[in-house]
Amino acid sequence: MEDELPSLLGRLLVEDGLADAVLSNPRHRAELVRRVTVKPVVLRGALRFQLTSHLRDRATDENLAPAEAARQLEELLRKGYRQGLLRSPETEHQVLVSRNGEVKILSRARAAAAPPADLAHDRRKRRLLEEGRPNPLLVELGVMNARGKVRAQRYGKFRQLNRFLELVDDVVGELPHGRPVRIVEAGSGKAYLTFALYQHLRDARGFELDVLGLDLKADVVADCNALVARLGYERLRFEVGDVAGYELEGEADLVISLHACDTATDAAIERAIRWQAKVILAVPCCQHELMPQLRSEQLDALLEHGIVRERLAALVTDSLRAKLLELAGYRTQILEFVDLEHTAKNLLIRAVRRPGRDRERLAREYVALRDALGVDPFLERALEDVVEPVLAQYGLTAPAKRSA
Secondary structure: OOOHHHHHHHHHHHHHOOOEEEEEEEOOOOOOOOEEEEEEEEEOOEEEEEEEEEOOOOEEEEEEOHHHHHHHHHHHHHHOEEEEEEEOOOEEEEEEEOOOOOEEEEEEEOOOOOOOOOOEOOOOOOOOOOOOOOOHHHHHHOOEOOOOOEOHHHHHHHHHHHHHHHHHHOOHHHOOOOOOEEEEEEOOOOOHHHHHHHHHHHHHOOOOEEEEEEEOOHHHHHHHHHHHHHHOOOOEEEEEOOOOOOOOOOOOOEEEEEEEEOOHHHHHHHHHHHOOOOEEEEEEEOOOOOHHHOOOHHHHHHHOOHHHHHHHHHHHHHHHHHHHHHHOOEEEEEEEOOOOOOOOOOEEEEEEEOOOOOHHHHHHHHHHHHHHOOOOOHHHHHOHHHHHHHHHHOOOOOOHHHHO
């Protein structure tokens, strides 16, 4: 019987979704905390459980991750309180603890299912994908249960999906109407974001679509196409292929590259530029190419530390990518994709094709940064026929080691 309590707490807090809880009847009469209440909240995009200790003259709060909250509640029930009431939207569980520590659990269905809890700790932000409203795609992907409750262990993915759609929505006006919007994703993987994008642009924004996902893993591609069939997404398909050198007939409207490793991001950007994509979205990963190249006497104090050198190389790589995109005729931003606490790979490069900026200034800024650090970026080499004429126009050249 004793194993029932951790199992129940783990299921409620990590899987089913605890709506609220109350721990009462302190084991010791002198206990200052008369009761403990629990409710779920979202803090900076992460699910937490707020434990409020009610004292005689005040209340104190503690916000814990689901697994940590489950351990804390178990300890409080075994050692501090004789009674607990724990409720999910559909069930309630009364926990009774005897004087000798024996635990008895009485469970039953609630008379009426409760509405999903308002998890907002601060002012609630309206999301493009709403919690509490069942979404067939998110249910199929395992992000949400059939009642519309986001699963605790998938809340980070739910937040990522929303953030990605927000970033797309900001530039949705750049996409064409009156014909299918042509979208290519390089390295689509399990394609959660691809499916969410398809659903959002088609159902919420009314676009006709022609979406292609490319990935090198045949089994992953087969799984994605099977999901396409189950969902009935007729204008979405996946192929085994590498974006580097991929031949696309005509132009693309939107090209996406999410977490492509090292120069695979550059290959996707290069293809997108040659396809004259109207919008490019790239979330880089593992920028190793420039790390061994970095040379600067002024920055020796930074470059001698491996972890600092690695992070600096990533920032330099993305900054140079942004400048090269601008030289190719794009207006570029580097934005936070998700909070740093969720992943270190949290930057997104968003580029919109808008020629006409001060190319001489952009060219000089690019070359100044490149040469100050002694690097020879892959993307510049891949776009040599695009970039070199611009640099030559202003008397600027490729890195000396390349021409040597």
